[in-house]
Amino acid sequence: xxxxxxxxxxSQKPRAIVLLSGGLDSTTCLAWAQARYECFALSFxxxxxxxxxxxxxxxxxxxxxxxxxxxxIDLRQLGGSALTDDSIDVPEDQSDELPGSIPVxxxxxxxxxxxxYALAAAEVINASAIVIGINAxxxxxxxxxxxxxxxxxxxxxxxxxxxxxxGNPITIETPLLQLTKAAIIQLGLEHGVDYSQTIxxxxxxxxxxxxxxxDSCRLRxxxxxxxxxxxxxxxxxxxxxx
Amino acid sequence: xxxxxxxxxxSQKPRAIVLLSGGLDSTTCLAWAQARYECFALSFxxxxxxxxxxxxxxxxxxxxxxxxxxxxIDLRQLGGSALTDDSIDVPEDQSDELPGSIPVxxxxxxxxxxxxYALAAAEVINASAIVIGINAxxxxxxxxxxxxxxxxxxxxxxxxxxxxxxGNPITIETPLLQLTKAAIIQLGLEHGVDYSQTIxxxxxxxxxxxxxxxDSCRLRxxxxxxxxxxxxxxxxxxxxxx
Numbered sequence: 001x002x003x004x005x006x007x008x009x010x011s012q013k014p015r016a017i018v019l020l021s022g023g024l025d026s027t028t029c030l031a032w033a034q035a036r037y038e039c040f041a042l043s044f045x046x047x048x049x050x051x052x053x054x055x056x057x058x059x060x061x062x063x064x065x066x067x068x069x070x071x072x073i074d075l076r077q078l079g080g081s082a083l084t085d086d087s088i089d090v091p092e093d094q095s096d097e098l099p100g101s102i103p104v105x106x107x108x109x110x111x112x113x114x115x116x117y118a119l120a121a122a123e124v125i126n127a128s129a130i131v132i133g134i135n136a137x138x139x140x141x142x143x144x145x146x147x148x149x150x151x152x153x154x155x156x157x158x159x160x161x162x163x164x165x166x167g168n169p170i171t172i173e174t175p176l177l178q179l180t181k182a183a184i185i186q187l188g189l190e191h192g193v194d195y196s197q198t199i200x201x202x203x204x205x206x207x208x209x210x211x212x213x214x215d216s217c218r219l220r221x222x223x224x225x226x227x228x229x230x231x232x233x234x235x236x237x238x239x240x241x242x
Numbered sequence: 243x244x245x246x247x248x249x250x251x252x253s254q255k256p257r258a259i260v261l262l263s264g265g266l267d268s269t270t271c272l273a274w275a276q277a278r279y280e281c282f283a284l285s286f287x288x289x290x291x292x293x294x295x296x297x298x299x300x301x302x303x304x305x306x307x308x309x310x311x312x313x314x315i316d317l318r319q320l321g322g323s324a325l326t327d328d329s330i331d332v333p334e335d336q337s338d339e340l341p342g343s344i345p346v347x348x349x350x351x352x353x354x355x356x357x358x359y360a361l362a363a364a365e366v367i368n369a370s371a372i373v374i375g376i377n378a379x380x381x382x383x384x385x386x387x388x389x390x391x392x393x394x395x396x397x398x399x400x401x402x403x404x405x406x407x408x409g410n411p412i413t414i415e416t417p418l419l420q421l422t423k424a425a426i427i428q429l430g431l432e433h434g435v436d437y438s439q440t441i442x443x444x445x446x447x448x449x450x451x452x453x454x455x456x457d458s459c460r461l462r463x464x465x466x467x468x469x470x471x472x473x474x475x476x477x478x479x480x481x482x483x484x
Contacts (some may be wrong), residue, residue: 152394160386
């Protein structure tokens, strides 16, 4: 990522690194951020089972006209989550987990690793913000999706970086933090997001069709229902409930 | 990294992830940590120019009898430092940099990325600590080598992880934080470290011979002088000053 890829004169907006997974939330974030920042998208190939998500991220960044980097990190080397460890099954329904317990789809320290790379990228291109689609409503079981966590990361980041030392700490923007899925969808539609291009499913097929059964699919489907908007998700034939 | 690679019954000591670069400081940390913890070493292949450091880390971990993982991360994709960006020269003498300025060998957010991976690894194996050879005496110019930074990372980590949520936050141990290079060498010698096996040079050759001229070599050489100990470093012929 080069500091002079984009001439400062090309935009009056401050720069931001936007974490883009290719899912509904991060795509909404990108659209929101483009109204405020000159955006650079960052995705991670982290041994996730659903690589079609990265194809979606690539296409979405291209459509948005933003520079995009995919960073290859192998969390499989560490294991410990149903999303990266083949020996742990992805549950189709996590609603029977104990209230307050951490879901098996939680990936240890994932957001911390992602935000750390974003911090490095932000320093290199002199970005003033990192935008991440963390949500504390639907993902209250994940420790690293809570507001206190984000505040603590921002404090650490201010001490960790050249920008912070020089008095201009890089901020962590979480526009979706307290929004319901329906409100996120409304926000995205206001910013022109085409949700048929986004993939949320934990086990989408190679063409990006969603299973319709996993926790992420359930939350997403309910979001469109609650928002009173037709669900444009491409479901695998057997589970297409449109 | 498997949670049951080592049976809990095999050791009464709590577990720790030790960040091991193969240099003088981290090797001292590993020796220190082995007296207190059941240790698991973690190294990073991050596009550093001196890959002989990783060979040293491999050999040192083997000699110490600890499980060792090398995580491949490509900071070159992000650029921004003389240590990872071929377009920036490694200075032979940084002493003419402005006091309080950040050296060009600073790698953006490097320690934050390393500690984030260590945090993930610690969660997976139920380690109670991460040990890192950060030093605030010789590296005061690096924002992410300061005590305040480590404190902030630990606070963030407590909020980020399952262990933290469950009331047993993973601690960040920095046994070298306030030690001079001479004191670090003394500590290592007390724990049986063979410093001829460690590599500190920013531009060591493929056989691990040090340049003797870069900032890291200067600090190291002075450390042995101040400790009153013969410098066992293998220098490239032209600069061998023994």
